[in-house]
Amino acid sequence: MTARLSTHRFTRVLATGAITVMLATGAATQTHIVAPKNNYAPSDDVKLGRDAAAEARKELPILNDDRVREWVQDVGLRLANNIPAEYQHPEFKYDFDVVNESDINAFALPGGPMFVNRGMIEKAHTEGEVAGVMAHELSHVALRHGTAQATKAQKFQIGAIAGQILGAVVGGTAGSLIAQGSNFGLSTYFMKFSREYESQADVLGSQIMARAGYDPRDMANMFKTIEQEGGASGPEWLSDHPDPGNRYQRITDEAKLLRVNSSYSTGQFANIQTRLKNDGRSYTAQEIADGKAKTANNGTPRPAGRTANVRVDPPSSSLKTYRPTNFLQVSVPSNWSQVGQDNGITYAPQGAFYDSQGGGTAFTHGVEFGTAQGSSGNLQRDTQSLLQSFARSNPNLHQQSGFSRVNVNGRQGLVTQLSNVSEVTGQQEFVQLTTTYLRDGNMLYMIGVSPQNEANTYNNTFNRVRSSLKISDR
Ligand SMILES: [Zn+2]
Secondary structure (H helix, E strand, C coil): CEECCCCCCCCCCCCCCCEECCEECCEECCCEECCCCCCCCHHHHHHHHHHHHHHHHHHCCECCCHHHHHHHHHHHHHHHCCCCHHHCCCCCCCEEEEECECCCCEEECCCCEEEEEHHHHHHCCCHHHHHHHHHHHHHHHHCCHHHHHHHHCCHHHHHHHHHHHHHHHHHCCCCCCCCCCCHHHHHHHCCCCCHHHHHHHHHHHHHHHHHHCCCCHHHHHHHHHHHHHCCCCCHHHHHHCCCCCCHHHHHHHHHHHCCCCCCCCCCCHHHHHHHHHCCCCCECHHHHHCCCCCCCCCCCCCCCCCCCCCCCCCCCCCEEEEEEECCEEEEEECCEEEECCECEEEEEECCCEEECCCCCEEECCEEEEEEECCCCCCHHHHHHHHHHHHHHHCCCCEECCCCEEEEECCEEEEEEEEEEECCCCCCEEEEEEEEEECCCCCEEEEEEEEEHHHHHHHHHHHHHHHHHCEECCC
16 A cells, blocks of 8 residues: 555646736737636645655655756746746745756746756756746746645545645644655645646746746747657656647747847856766666665665565554554554654554655555545545545555444444555555544544455454544544
8 A cells, every 4th residue: 555645637627717818009918827716825835835845855866966956046046036026925935956867857846845857957958948947837836826726626636635734733743643645745736737727837937037038938949858758758747737739839929929138047057967967877757766766765765676575474462552643542563663654654563664765655564544634524425535535646446345334432434445456565455444533524544454365364453453543632
């Protein structure tokens, strides 16, 4: 089971944040972008982005070359300082890291943190091309597209996302019970955009470039370079930033409406590319996902490839009691320990928990607790929404039974059994999910996971763990 908040894809985000072409007294002026409706406060963007960035820095290999980072900072801040005043948010802090990844990609998180892949800098032909991708990403941040997308999402789709946000609130203290999955999973949610938002970012990005002294057509050129890369690199950026249609033409048209007052460049681009040639090897996205990249992360890398057998001792019959939050007490087999506190609370035996550098964590035996928003007041419906979100990071997850009522420390709960294919072993695994409401209407869930061939033993263990739960929220 991979504990990672899923990437939600929305079939269609309705276009209300429309682009309005303004014609003033017969003369064409630049396109005016209206930021889409957003129910979140800018301070929410800042918090979400900061948490996700911290997770990204743990899980991605950050390039250890200050000169390259400073150069990216110079270009990025030049652009950020040229965001038009109406799209500036004083709370936002634009900040730039370089990831030692060969795939052409870059991503920006709500509130300002941006990650630029080394491969993007290496494949670019000019500084303006790098600036083009960065200006596009900055525009998503300035227009607050991540939280605007969450605003538009229907309740059942937003449930798990909001649960992630609310998890810290529900838990109350540090080390609190946070909704399923890592914040880095959350960040991928904020990086997938609709074509409508893509068009907005292309247009505003062009305007920012012109103000900063870069030729907006370099953005279009870089998109062409990304398209031509194809293969293993390129498509990821394109799947996060789909072509809104005639992208190249649209940017070129906008460029004609813009005046690039004085041409700007750091003059360092050639030096930076030369430096990168001597910066040792970089890693593909796949290698990073497989835990092969060297990073500052000191978690246990997931074993490379799939290992058919994971050696784990059977659950002890004696129990050990934990109090992971101020409102929860639980007893688990005494040979399990608490792991992965930042990403939800997991109890697992030695050898069953993996800190996956490609995103989130995976465990083969044990239980995980988390919270998710209960948005419907109907436990079965909210549980189904939660399952949908789990299924997005566990594509082989299938429900094997209906929902049965179960008593969870005196509260009504639901339990269901599922099957999955373990990301770690490649083998079938058994999953038991229990949900119940907390007093504030949010859901508490418990996921038990074991290999399919040990399902009987572990099903009993999960039932014992559930019976031990004491929930004392009010
Ligand atoms: Zn985009």
